[in-house]
Amino acid sequence: MSLAVVLLALGCLVAATILWQRNKKAGVNGAGTGRTRVAIIVLVVAGILLALASQTLFRG
Numbered sequence: 001m002s003l004a005v006v007l008l009a010l011g012c013l014v015a016a017t018i019l020w021q022r023n024k025k026a027g028v029n030g031a032g033t034g035r036t037r038v039a040i041i042v043l044v045v046a047g048i049l050l051a052l053a054s055q056t057l058f059r060g
Contacts, residue, residue: 005054012047016040 019040023032032040 002054005050009047009050009054012043012050016043016047019043 016039019032019036023030023036028036030037
C-alpha cells in the first residue's frame, strides 16, 4: 500500500513537471494560465500530500 502511495506521489510530480516543460516550450512564463495552471498546482499539492502521507504509513 505504501509503495503505491509513493509511486502515485512521484507520478503526480512527474506529470506536473511535464506540464511545466510543455508550457515552457510554448513560451509561457511560470505555470501558465487557466486550466493548465490549476492542473499543475493540483498535481504538485497532491504529490506533496501523498508523499507526506506515505511517511506516516512507513512509520506505522
